[in-house]
Amino acid sequence: MTKNVALFALACVWMSITSFVDAHDDEKGSARFLANAGVLITTDQAKFMFDPFFHNDYGRFTTVPEQTRSAIFKGTPPYNNIDAIFITHAHEDHFNAPDALQYLTKHKQTHLYAPKQAVVLLSDLDGFAMIEPRVHIVNTQSLPFRLQLEELAIEAITVAHTGGQKHAHVENVVFRVNTNNGVAVMHFGDADTDPKYYSVHGQFFQDMRSNTAFVPFWFALNPDGQYLIDHVINADQAIAVHVPKELPTYMQTIAIDYFHEPGETTSILQTSN
Ligand SMILES: [Zn+2]
Numbered sequence: 071m072t073k074n075v076a077l078f079a080l081a082c083v084w085m086s087i088t089s090f091v092d093a094h095d096d097e098k099g100s101a102r103f104l105a106n107a108g109v110l111i112t113t114d115q116a117k118f119m120f121d122p123f124f125h126n127d128y129g130r131f132t133t134v135p136e137q138t139r140s141a142i143f144k145g146t147p148p149y150n151n152i153d154a155i156f157i158t159h160a161h162e163d164h165f166n167a168p169d170a171l172q173y174l175t176k177h178k179q180t181h182l183y184a185p186k187q188a189v190v191l192l193s194d195l196d197g198f199a200m201i202e203p204r205v206h207i208v209n210t211q212s213l214p215f216r217l218q219l220e221e222l223a224i225e226a227i228t229v230a231h232t233g234g235q236k237h238a239h240v241e242n243v244v245f246r247v248n249t250n251n252g253v254a255v256m257h258f259g260d261a262d263t264d265p266k267y268y269s270v271h272g273q274f275f276q277d278m279r280s281n282t283a284f285v286p287f288w289f290a291l292n293p294d295g296q297y298l299i300d301h302v303i304n305a306d307q308a309i310a311v312h313v314p315k316e317l318p319t320y321m322q323t324i325a326i327d328y329f330h331e332p333g334e335t336t337s338i339l340q341t342s343n
């Protein structure tokens with residue numbers, strides 16, 4: 071081996087070591103797209119899902135592929151050892167009560183956090199008593215909801231569902247879930263982008279910087295939503311979900327990443343500050 075070749079080989083080894091270390095340092099967890107607004111979050115410390123159970127695509131949204139659904143119910147990796155499930159609201163493209171009951175009956179370590187409107191649907195079903203101790207109503211009232219589940223710090227506020235009067239009665243929860251190893255993830259359900267719904271929650275968003283925020287795609291389509299992403303929600307990265315199945319051409323113009331194909335994954339990277 072000549073000196074130059076040896077140096078080159080050494081440089082390659084050094085680069086591969088440093089890039090491995092960098093990747094390892096930056097990556098704090100991963101997010102896997104289930105469908106519509108459904109996401110699985112995996113970290114060293116915990117696993118949890120947002121809005122994983124639903125059937126209604128309203129003719130235009132994605133649904134969880136049968137194979138994925140079956141793996142979730144069986145607890146096949148990566149869907150094993152799920153600590154918690156978070157339901158943003160009780161619409162049929164986000165929540166199905168019989169599925170939630172079936173899942174929690176089988177997976178006895180999993181807790182569920184949901185607004186009262188979803189829990190009422192669940193409590194109407196036979197078998198609810200068996201899972202009730204692990205079902206937590208997210209009651210935000212005037213103060214943020216805060217609860218600790220072993221390694222998870224769970225926080226939530228209510229932000230109006232988009233659609234004005236038509237959905238004014240819907241309790242739409244925005245979650246911030248934060249793990250022991252410093253991963254904070256937010257999910258906005260079907261939140262509206264009107265700034266008036268956020269001005270009262272300035273402190274909540276300032277309290278903690280999140281690594282990743284899952285926002286409905288309409289956040290990226292209007293100036294109010296883009297302003298929220300850039301200046302209010304306090305997250306390193308926003309990922310749009312709830313993207314229509316037939317990918318609209320306007321999605322090519324949005325400034326943030328989005329999930330569209332069920333099964334897509336992305337890294338959750340270390341917070342910058
Ligand atoms: Zn909705």
Ligand SMILES: [Zn+2]
Pocket residue numbers: 161163164260312
């Ligand atoms: Zn929706």
